[in-house]
Amino acid sequence: MWQSSSNALTREMFIPGKSSVQVPVLIVGAGPTGLCTSLLLSRYGIPSLLVERHASTSIYPRATGVSTRSMELFRQWGLDQRVKAAGFELxxxxxxxxxxxxxxxxxxxxxxxxxxxxxxxxxxxxPCACPQDALEPLLLERARSYAEAQVVFGTELTTIEQDGVGISATIIDRSTANATLVRAHYVVAADGAHSRVREHLGIAMQGPDQLxxxxxxxxxxxxxxxxxxxxxxxxxxxxxxxxxxxxxxxxxxxxxxxxxxxxxxxxxxxxxxxxxxxxxxxxxxxxxxxxxxxxxxxxxxFAAQVAQCYRKGNVFLAGDAAHRMTPSGGMGMNTGIHDAHNLAWKLAAVLKGWADITLLETYESERRPVGLHNTRRSNTRRVMGKHEEDEESWSDLEIDLGYCYESKVIIPDLPAEDGTAPARSRLTCQPGRRAPHVWLTRGGKRISTLDLYDQTLTLVTGSAGTSWCEAADRVARAHGVPLVAHLIGLEGELRDGDSHWDETYRIEADGALLIRPDGFVAWRKPGMIRDPQTELHHVVDQIVGHSPS
Missing domain, CATH: 3.30.9.10 (D-Amino Acid Oxidase, subunit A, domain 2)
Incomplete structure (x- = not known):
């Protein structure tokens, strides 16, 4: 039986032939999406077991294009240079x-x-080109470098049942036919376009399946x-x-x-x-x-389909199991990697107890619209020489970096008091969007703002935002959430010598933003207010799904 939530991170080592094993998260499918999910969960300290029915990583090139956003994530994980070396520049x-x-x-x-x-x-x-049969071994090596990760090939999931407390799944060693019962709190189905997990759950695909x-x-x-x-x-x-x-x-x-x-x-x-x-x-x-x-x-x-839903109970679909795209536009694999990045921090926050389980509802509400948009785009671009646009044109860069999440853990900006219309560009610092890149200097070394947004909630403020930093420290201790604060200005630890940060993030020197662990803006306040601690307290409450107190 699954243990109580206080022991949610309990895990046992999987040993072939062992009759049963318990792990917080079971991942099915060791393609790029599944491997990134394993890697990310480990970085958050969450044990997982990844099973793959094939004997090894892909032996075919399959997808080759690695998008800008995917390369940003690989840079964060210390893999970007190795990915470039294994591939080639376009x-x-x-x-x-x-x-x-x-x-x-x-x-x-x-x-x-x-x-x-x-x-x-x-x-x-x-962005660069790195064929999947070169990329997957790099992701596998990094995933296996963490003690929290177990990755097993030649092992197939055959049954999966939910009981309201957790999930029981049977996995079979394909070489010996030995069966193991896996007890997990969550399952991530990254088992491809013909997902057996999705089929077992009865989740239908919507859209043309024969293009x-x-x-x-x-x-x-x-x-x-x-x-x-x-x-x-x-x-x-x-x-x-x-x-x-x-x-x-x-x-x-x-x-x-x-x-x-x-x-x-x-x-x-x-x-x-x-x-x-x-x-x-x-x-x-x-x-x-x-x-x-x-x-x-x-x-x-070729197909252009999206799953009717991305979640059923404690099972989540990701990658090709959630969306089947044509190769046109090169976003199939990349969209799956970004699915993993969105889901992993939410699973970790819930399993570690600093976020309410309702946070998991936002995976589908945030990622399914992106899957729909990218899948539709892959179909309209499919015919050689035909380049249809959406009703409102998106650039290739905006497709990758400019989508905007809308969910209950994104707090939208209030309308401007002077009636100023919001910026038309999709590459802005609007809540729900990827926090923009700006070069800063720390200790004489150039870093990107993107380097600040990793594994924790992050508050960033300008040179006059000391009160926000103090408030963040108190709120972090009161909530028991991982929340760090950074002050950015012409002087101090993080220096913005060219004033690009102020221009790009569109706040005053005493304003603040809260960035999620996946690097997306959750909330923005252009300037200082009377009681920053109370404001930040309510903001964090909403983001982690706790009732205001």
């Missing part, structure tokens, strides 16, 4: 279109990622002389006999050629043997005698 944010790779460009299409110049103004990092069938031909060949060493994320090919997309997946000549095929017309995967696949690659490159090493062929359908 030299251009557009995709060339040509008849074959050897022939002149006809036009260029937007890739779905912002340019390096756009990103430099708003982030300490830049086309595609083949992914993985091969190795030297294409440098054709691309002239200018690496783009995609290359569109319009040859009538080999129409498709080339995707670079490494710096040593490994590529994917993706093309539509038609099983509905009787085509079979066996029809695409080595000889035919190599011939398609040669036709698409425009080099009839190209030396091609075929590495594999996979079939995959």
């Amino acid at each position: 030299e251009d944010a557009s995709a060339p279109v040509s008849l074959t790779l050897a022939q002149p460009e006809l036009t260029r299409l937007p890739l779905g990622f912002p340019s390096a110049q756009e990103v430099a103004a708003v982030s300490p990092v830049t 086309g069938n595609y083949l992914s031909v993985l091969f190795r060949a030297d294409l440098n002389r054709l691309i002239k060493s200018h690496v783009h994320g995609l290359y569109f090919i319009q040859h009538p006999e080999a129409s498709g997309i080339f995707v670079p997946t490494s710096t040593d000549g490994r590529w994917v050629f993706a093309m539509e095929w038609h099983p509905e017309r009787g085509e079979r995967l066996e029809d695409y043997d080595s000889e035919r696949c190599i011939r398609l690659v040669r036709t698409a490159t425009g080099v009839p005698d190209l030396d091609v090493e075929l590495l594999g062929v996979q079939a995959f359908p």
